[in-house]
Amino acid sequence: DIVMTQSPDSLAVSLGERATIDCKSSQSVLYSSNNKNYLAWYQQKPRQPPKLLIYWASTRESGVPDRFSGSGSGTDFTLTISSLQAEDVAVYYCQQYYSTLPTFGPGTKVDIK
């Protein structure tokens, strides 16, 4: 199984400031034949299901604000919220869909400082 880890476990950022979450996979999720990273990010607000934010490591889902961006390749990935808004308080999960058994990171909780 591909093991996903995230850091930090939680962070508190002032409104309007940048939030950065890291995600690492235990093996590369870059598929060489199409040069795509099979890595997604989800946002989960309290009492709601996860919501797809980013896929292919850096492609925003339709309707996702452009303050959310994804970067990285291979085994190391980052989700950045460029200017934190109150509605961004949530837990963020990365997921690899490279292998036939998709796996998720443990989540990073983002709060307002």
Add this chain to the structure above:
Amino acid sequence: QVQLQESGPGLVKPSETLSLTCTVSGGSISSYYWNWIRQFPGKGLEWIGHVYYSGSTSYNPSLKSRVTISVDTSKNQISLRLSSVTAADTAVYYCARASNWNDLLLEYWGQGTLVTVSS
């Protein structure tokens, strides 16, 4: 916009079979993969398996001996059965439709249903 709604018993006894249904509205089941995912009380997420509208399935190897996922296109429903449950199967169970881009990329989610395993 497609909507998914999970339903089923919220309480299941140990050793019995958990049975859930996901009803799809606002869109067709056809041409998509339909996934089941569960979220444990500690918030970790685990993929259970998926079914294509044609009926072909793929399961998490750790659950494969106990899981059955099926599709009923006439009712626009996807079903999950998990046998021989224990307390470790207590979780919120979600159904999710995969994206057009990949069968394991989870684009639309239901609200989830909490299943507690307890006598």
